[in-house]
Amino acid sequence: MEKSEFERVIEQLPIGACIINQDMTITFANPTFLGGLTIRQPDLVGQPLLTVFEEQARFLKRKIDSVFILKNPSFSYWQQRPHVFPMRSSRPITGDESQMYQNVQFMPLSNENAEVTHVSIFVTDVTAEASYFIQQSDLKNALEDEHQQLKALHQELKVAQKKMLQSEKMASIGQLAAGVAHEINNPIGFVSSNLETLKDYALKLIKTTQTQKKIIVKQAEDRFIKLLEDVYERQGVDFILEDLPELLDESLDGAERVKKIVNSLRDFALSDEESWMEVDLCAEIESTLIVLKNELKYKVQIEKQFPAEPVFLWGKASKIRQLLFNTILNSLQAMVSGGTLTIECKQEQDKIKLIIEDTGAGIAESDLERIFDPFFTTKEVGQGTGLGLSEVYTITEEHEASVDVLSKVGEGSRFVFVFNTPKSS
Template sequence: MRKAELEHVLVQLPIAVCIIDEARTIVFANAAFSGGLTLRQADLTGRLLDDVFPQQIRFLKRKINSVFALKNPSFSYWQQRPHVFPMSSSRPITGDESEMYQNVQFIPLLDSADEVSHLCMVISDVTAEASYFLQQSELKAALEEEHQQLQKLHAELKQAQQQMLQSEKMASIGQLAAGVAHEINNPVGFVRSNLETMQDYTAKLINVMDRQQKIIQKQAEPRFIALLSDLYERLGVAYIQSDLPDLIKESLEGTERVRSIVKSLRDFATYDDEGWVALDLAAVIRSALALLENEIKYKAKVQLELPEQNALIWAKAASIRQLLFNVILNALQAMQPMGLLQIRCTLQQDSIELIIQDNGCGMDNETLSRIFDPFFTTKAVGQGTGLGLAEVYNIVQEHEATMQVDSEPGTGTRFRFCFKAYRG
């Protein structure tokens, strides 16, 4: 093909073409190239590329120099550099003119000695494809964000459902607990009354027997005394006299424990009718630690962090004290002697955060999922009723607070409470 024919073809091509020599002088630019430029030029032939595109020349020089040096084509993809040349594009979808997204090919042109004498730049308009890709990317990002929001919403709904089920369970158990407490309290009351009467009777009978034995020793015949002593020995009367008061005492202690359990059931079922007050949570924490000092001093070191100003919440004082007692005592029982108990109260913008953390034995996930169930306990028989944390749950719900429990076996447990700050 003759040079004139080749130039005629290049001029007619709808793709922008520009040819430069090694000095970066433009030797040819077809109509698609010249006409597409947003900076209007009468004639580009004979002008330096550096002068025509001063803002783009730094990037162009790197590409051009590599082609002349390596004799290999180079390529600029629109995602790496969307707009190499200042050209406008007519988008076929909307018809609106916009800045052209371009793919640019840098092609070496060889002379008869197989040396690169010129370089041809071919600019392809990929605005439609790029716009479609960008729209798809934006849509994907929007869908991803929506998916994350749905996941978050699903998690919140699941948590709300669990809280609702727990609340319903607490309400049912509370009604049952109130009934059970009432039914147990009556028989325990008269059993304890009878035991106290028996304790008094036993003391009197033992006293009578002691005096009777002294009288017999002085007045009776030796043969009668021997027969009576033999009878006492065979029946173990001396052991009965020493053991009977202890048996009655232990029975009374047992009834006292039953009464304590009944009281816990009542507290679990219904709280005090005391009024709601603006309560300084930091002051209640100090008070609780003072009351529990004897429990704490041989069991743990306390690391306390409280705000200098009042940490006011709208609350029932007795309920908050009970919450603190239950969680702190649980922490003490979970730790080896002289463990670390950390209590931190901090003021947030609209809330007050309370963290109670121990370095005790911790809990696995199965145990953690059941700690608020009434009567569930990991303590030895007789050491816990399993109502303490169920009570804590009810108190948190009553005060419209939130609670989060984190635990890991061998590491410890952290209770995090968040109460609404009282503004007056």
């Protein structure tokens, strides 16, 4: 029998089509449907659908039953169920997509009495769309991942850069400081020792002058006495004699201060040859407190929270001493009208924790970023060099330790150090 045009269209349709009757028997299947199947079934027409497609039987039965009962079309979308029928993809995009992604429609077929006698099934190949979609979504996930990684990296870089800037600053200023300290060290040495001698000489000269004057006043003729008094008057000798020792004392004080600054500059300059050893932290704290006895004149309560057993950190003893001295001195200076200094040290796993806490003036939030900067000080000229904490910073760096500061204006400050133990180094 000659095929009608209509039949030929159905055969050429790029959509797989088949028809099922109420017994679930296949009554028709077009070439696209048959050709796509990966199972070999010479004669599909007349076969029971649920036996042919055994693996999908439950899903197919549910779908087809619902069409017969509700008389409404039903769909299956590839994202929920990519492969309803075992079919190969007609347009494999990538090597992976050998199976056809399908959208499947189940349509009711009714007779003249509006009874659903058959269900037609249309299988559309959406492999191209699906793989494009999957690719895009993989790409999106990959981009998202990459974005997260970049973000984390950026954060890490920011932290590293900040650290590097600080170290850089320390290193260059350290070098400068060492150079300047070296240059100043000699001259200030002889200036201050000459000043000592000068003061000694001056005191002797003053005594001599005063004795001379006494003798002359007592024994010389009035004429001479008058002459002497004129000279004294004109030259302001009385004032000079009084002012001279004071001037020298002040100069000696100044020279002493310069010496101290030079010394801190030299300490601040990078590490010397001192050897590494086990440092008994609590013992060092005790001796630092003794050295700082003078500063303890204020009504400062000291709370020591030390463990029963000594804790040892791995470090350079003199540097640790310097760190303790600088940090504790700052705390004491921040409590001019009294307060409590709490010093705690303890071992936590293979780390040593040192906490120095005061109830002093506290540090303004805007200053917190700068307290470790060389020469940053809020103290009056002559009171602070601004080198204490930058030295502390250099020492922690050298010890691969860390320092964290928590502070609130009017409440106090808390410095937390974490050091390595001899084992963890």
